[in-house]
Amino acid sequence: MSGQFLLLQLGVITIVLLAVTMVSVTQSRAEFVEVRGQRMLAIAENLASTPLVRDDITAPQASIMLAPDVDKSRALSGASVVAVTDAKGTVIASSDPQTVGDTLDLAADRSPLGRSWTGDLTLGGRQTIGARVPVLQADGTVNGVALVAEEYPPYGSALAAAVPDLMLFLGMGAALGLAGSWLLSRLIRRRTRGLEPDEIAELADNREALLYSIREGVIGVGLDGKITLLNQTATDLLGLPPDAAGTPVKELPLDGHVQGLLLETTNGEETMAVSGSRLLVLNRRTVGSRGRPMGTVTTLRDRTELAELESRLAANQSITETLRAQTHEFLNQLHTVSGLVQLGEFAEVRTFIGTLTRRRAEINDEIAQRIKDPSVAALLVAKTSLAAESGIELRLSSASHLSPLEPSLAADAITVLGNFIDNAVDAIAGLTDVTVLVDVSDNDSMITIRVSDPGPGVPEDLEQRIFTRGFSTKPASASGRGVGLALVRLVCSKRHGYVAVRNDAGAVFEATLPYATVVHD
Known part of the structure; x- marks a missing residue:
């Protein structure tokens, strides 16, 4: 690089010197x-004003008589x-x-004689x-012209005279x-870590190729x-817009939580955040x-x-737990029937079976009358049985009503409702004679799901963080920790x-699901 700079500077100096x-x-x-x-004008004036020249210019032997004055003037x-x-x-x-008798150019066209x-x-x-x-007579008549001329020096001699200075300046330059x-x-090598321009270009090309070929985003x-x-x-x-590079993070159209994470200047653990309809x-x-x-990457x-797969898995796990609870409940009831039969208490058997059938029918009928979507109704029936095993009553509000839903919206509603109920049951685990109130309603534009529990509620400083993936109030060993409510936020987004979430004699979780088409990126 230094050689290239030297040649460039020498070229510029040479051009300037030329x-x-x-x-x-x-x-x-x-x-x-x-x-x-x-100088020529002064000599010509002196020659023209000489009395001998003025008097003898018209003489027959003028060339011989004027020759001494002409030679003197030339000398x-x-x-x-x-x-x-x-x-x-x-x-x-x-x-x-030899020029005597010749006609010379007097430039008469440029000035009068x-x-x-x-x-x-x-x-x-x-x-x-x-x-x-002009050579003038006493009366002002022009009898002739005194002409003195000197040749221009050749360009070569002027250039040769400048060569020593040119070489001196060129050497100094x-x-x-x-x-x-x-x-x-x-200076450049120190600023570029000792890399030559071709190495810098190759490094930049490799960086661009690396950044734009990996599947992960890098910012x-x-x-x-x-x-x-x-x-x-x-x-x-x-x-982000294509020209986001060079723009302050605070001026970008990003969620406030994402902006805060990008502006942190310390190392951080993996963090979940929702951006638009994506979970990142x-x-x-x-x-x-x-x-x-220098900053952060x-x-x-x-x-x-x-x-979404985790949501489906959680739903399957919930169904499994519900079936397990129902199996356990049915086994207890079956054992009771078997004991009564062995004791010969057939009337008690009929009464016991009738009570079970009537209770199950009441639950199913209450849910079916208000919830017309089969999948959501089935979830509520299953969750009611699962909560009952823990001594918790799951009750559907009298104001609840839900029309049949298209499959994708029904799946989202199940995700939100199931996670709300699971969160409420976990919050009041260990309490007895408590009720979780569920309200599911719809109108022309959206579905509203609200689940209330009589638990300790959610601290105000955690009302936003509780929907962040990875955050949970469960013990560290608990399964599904910090997943459910983050999935709810993702579905709603x-x-x-x-x-x-708000506190009203316990925690009240509320979500809305508009009927608008889901945004897929």
């Missing part, structure tokens, strides 16, 4: 014209040509006797700087360029809170160079499909609904 040389030569010729032109001025001509330009006397003049003249095919002065290139190269945030880098996956997962896993790490912090992984 331009300066041309300007110098041009100025030298201009100075020659001004100085020598005035004094150093001119190339000194001549005396008549008014028509015919040479009468000249420093070059009766006036002195100086400028460029072409004499014998050569370019000269000349001066022309080369030395300064070499020193500057070496210092600049050291870098500087210490000033601005996006420094992000790949296409991160842009798609967070729904964020892993943040601080980065630096040579002990100097956060990787994003889409876990939306996995969350996909439906453009909302989920919230």
Whole structure:
């Protein structure tokens, strides 16, 4: 790189010196014209004012008589040509006797012969700087012209005169360029960690290829809170505009929780966050160079499909638990019937079976009358049996009503309702003679699901965090810890609904599921 800088600087210096040389030569010729032109004019005026020239210019032997004055003028001025001509330009006397009788260019078209003049003249095919002065009689008549001219010096001589200075300046420029290139190269190598330009370009290409080929999203945030880098996956997962790089995180259309995670300047464990209709896993790490912090890099992984699978698995587990509870309940009841039969208490058997049948029918009828969707009704029947095993009454409010739902909406409603009920049952586990109130209703635009329990409620500082994946008030060893309510929030976000919790003699969880089509990214 230093060699390239040196060659570049030498090239620039050479071009500048050549331009300066041309300007110098041009100025030298201009100075020659001004100085020598005035000198030629002074000699011509002196020659034209000589009495001998004025008196003998018309004599028959004028060429011989004027020759001494012409030669004297040439010797004094150093001119190339000194001549005396008549008014028509015919040479009468000249420093070059061979030109006597020739006609010279007097530049009469540029100035009247009766006036002195100086400028460029072409004499014998050569370019000269000349001066022309009229030879006047006492009455002002122009009898002839005194002409003095000097050839322009060749360009080569002017250029040769400039060569020593040119070489000196070029050498000085080369030395300064070499020193500057070496210092600049050291500075650039220190700033680029010792990498050459081709290595930097290869590194940048490899980085781009890596960032845009991995499936995970990568987003870098500087210490000033601005996006420094992000790949296409991160842009798609967070729904950012294509030109988001360089924009402050706070100005991006992101959920407040996601913004807070991206702006954290410390290492963090894997964190779940909901962005739009996606459930993301964020892993943040601080980065630096040579002990100097530079910001954070956060990787994003889409876990939306996995969350949906977990939701289905949780539903299956709930069904399994319900079947287990019902099996246990049916076994106890069957053992009771068997004992009564062995004791011969057939009337008690009929009464006991009738009571069981009537109670089951009442529960089923109450739910079926208000909940017309079969899958949601089946969930409520199953959850009622499961809660009863723990000594908890699950009661459907009298205001509940639900029409049949299309399959995808019914699945989302089951996810929300099942997790709300499970959360309520867990909150009051160990209490007796308690009731969980369930309210499910719909209108023309949405479904509203509300579950209330008489438990200790949710602390105000946890009302938002409780819907974050991974957060739970259950023991660390509990299964399904921190999953259910995060799935509820995800389902509601996909439906453009909302989920919230408040305290009213216990915890009240409420969610809405609009009938609008689910947004798929």
